[in-house]
Amino acid sequence: MEFTDASKTYGSVRALSGLSVRLEAGETVALLGPNGAGKSTTLDLLLGLRTPDPGGTVRLFGTTPRQAVTDGRVGAVLQSGGLMEGVRVRELVALGCSLHPRGYPPEQVLATAGLTEIADRRVDKLSGGQAQRVRFALATAGASDLLVLDEPTTGMDVASRQTFWAAMRDQAAAGRTVLFATHYLEEADEVADRVLVLHRGQLLADGSAAEIKAMAGARRIAFTLDAVPDGRLETALRGLPGLTRVQLAGSSVRMRSEDPDATVHALYGLGLYPRDLEVAGLGLEQAFLTLTDRAEAQDGPDAAPSGHARPAPSARPAHEKANV
Amino acid sequence: MKHLVKLEILRALRNKKFMFFSVIYPPLLYLLIAGRNADAVLPGLDVSMSLYYMVAMAAFGAMTAVVLGNSERIAKERELGWVRQLRLTALPGRGYVGAKVASAATLSLPSIVLVLLTGAGVMGVRLDAWQWVALALCSWAGSFVFAALGVAIGYLATGDAVRPIAMLVYFALAFGGGLLMPSVVMPDWVQHIGDWLPTHAYTALGRAVERGQAPHAGDVGLLAGYLVLFAGAAAWLYRKDTRTT
Numbered sequence: 093m094e095f096t097d098a099s100k101t102y103g104s105v106r107a108l109s110g111l112s113v114r115l116e117a118g119e120t121v122a123l124l125g126p127n128g129a130g131k132s133t134t135l136d137l138l139l140g141l142r143t144p145d146p147g148g149t150v151r152l153f154g155t156t157p158r159q160a161v162t163d164g165r166v167g168a169v170l171q172s173g174g175l176m177e178g179v180r181v182r183e184l185v186a187l188g189c190s191l192h193p194r195g196y197p198p199e200q201v202l203a204t205a206g207l208t209e210i211a212d213r214r215v216d217k218l219s220g221g222q223a224q225r226v227r228f229a230l231a232t233a234g235a236s237d238l239l240v241l242d243e244p245t246t247g248m249d250v251a252s253r254q255t256f257w258a259a260m261r262d263q264a265a266a267g268r269t270v271l272f273a274t275h276y277l278e279e280a281d282e283v284a285d286r287v288l289v290l291h292r293g294q295l296l297a298d299g300s301a302a303e304i305k306a307m308a309g310a311r312r313i314a315f316t317l318d319a320v321p322d323g324r325l326e327t328a329l330r331g332l333p334g335l336t337r338v339q340l341a342g343s344s345v346r347m348r349s350e351d352p353d354a355t356v357h358a359l360y361g362l363g364l365y366p367r368d369l370e371v372a373g374l375g376l377e378q379a380f381l382t383l384t385d386r387a388e389a390q391d392g393p394d395a396a397p398s399g400h401a402r403p404a405p406s407a408r409p410a411h412e413k414a415n416v
Numbered sequence: 417m418k419h420l421v422k423l424e425i426l427r428a429l430r431n432k433k434f435m436f437f438s439v440i441y442p443p444l445l446y447l448l449i450a451g452r453n454a455d456a457v458l459p460g461l462d463v464s465m466s467l468y469y470m471v472a473m474a475a476f477g478a479m480t481a482v483v484l485g486n487s488e489r490i491a492k493e494r495e496l497g498w499v500r501q502l503r504l505t506a507l508p509g510r511g512y513v514g515a516k517v518a519s520a521a522t523l524s525l526p527s528i529v530l531v532l533l534t535g536a537g538v539m540g541v542r543l544d545a546w547q548w549v550a551l552a553l554c555s556w557a558g559s560f561v562f563a564a565l566g567v568a569i570g571y572l573a574t575g576d577a578v579r580p581i582a583m584l585v586y587f588a589l590a591f592g593g594g595l596l597m598p599s600v601v602m603p604d605w606v607q608h609i610g611d612w613l614p615t616h617a618y619t620a621l622g623r624a625v626e627r628g629q630a631p632h633a634g635d636v637g638l639l640a641g642y643l644v645l646f647a648g649a650a651a652w653l654y655r656k657d658t659r660t661t
Contacts, residue, residue: 175498178427
């Protein structure tokens, strides 16, 4: 599947500008980006739910997205996709199987999606996670070549999320190409062969999770001081070489540096004795933030300056932080 | 698509409120309006109350099932995103509209049959065998026009707006077409408009059969025109909807 210079403008808003990317068969690809980066627009174009602005093209399996969908080559779970009400899970999944040109037996699809036990339940009486599994079942109701998933694990608890990704890996192992958009960077890190980072409608990075981390370049430095630093010491800490970001919380300090050796050397030069010193490579999440920050800084006057203090990294969805 | 039609029907049959209104309520209304003086002939009409209202209520019941039921369900399904999900299956665009029209028309059949049975069994209407069959067929075939209208309204309006709009269209068509009271009792200008409404042509089919005639070509033509108009509007609105949501 291939995007060639695909743009999409809504009124005066350019949601996607000149995206060119090609996915190879059998890849598992994660699409990362803060809210408003163009993820959903990208998936909509790929599935033929929207058409790109004149000049750009989107081709799927050598044909138009709509034709590929009609041929049953694509299965998709969208955030905005709803379910038919007033029917049972089994009936809805059977419908999905019968609509697919190469549909699987419904019982098999139910079992794969972990729905056998709730197959006789009414669709409108399901929890969020169960409904999401039904959507997954509809997307895998037949022998499609490409699976497209928009935030597939939203609303699932940790256990069902793991079950879900196990099922997903089986799909990929069976030779399917999988493209998923996610806020959970650890999912992209663990599952994807390839990560696409979108930012403000542009492709910011394209590579394996390891490559993306390397692109960000920076390393993380963390240590604890004997006492809470006073104003003078804080200025000195912020002035250490190579830093892109400093964050102070009481006596504990977290930094990000593009030259950790120089930073640590200068740190000792201040006459300090840092305890619990840690120097580590960035996780995908931090790498992602570094990349989007860098793009913000290059992009516009409203972009945040680098090196300012910001909240500690946590397991919150990326967009909440990436938009700070 | 056959599976989708089957599921749509199954789902509507499970909806007891909907079944009550579309199936039980037209024969009840028929009994209430025409039950007391079945043989009376209304001024300006050449048929008895029982005959006039049998056709009118068969049409009214069919219209309830297909206009109100269809429009609300479609508007809701658009909101829920089910229509969007269906767009991601191999079902062609016209398949969804077709399935909606077909399943709605299937649901209009029981209310039509029940009104006719009430006419024969309770109201003492006597017609030839061919007339009964022709009446049922005309009432049923005509309901497709309104099923398409229901689909169009479902795509035109969203959320809270769909019920008032559907109700307005439904009652305007029912009154204007003389379904609830003969149009001869209404002012001239209403009658003039009424003559061009699909509901008027719809009941005119059945009334011609009751008089032992074949349905008039003019009425059939008018209904066919409306069917093309409504189905065209439904298809256009469907395409527009899937482009923008």
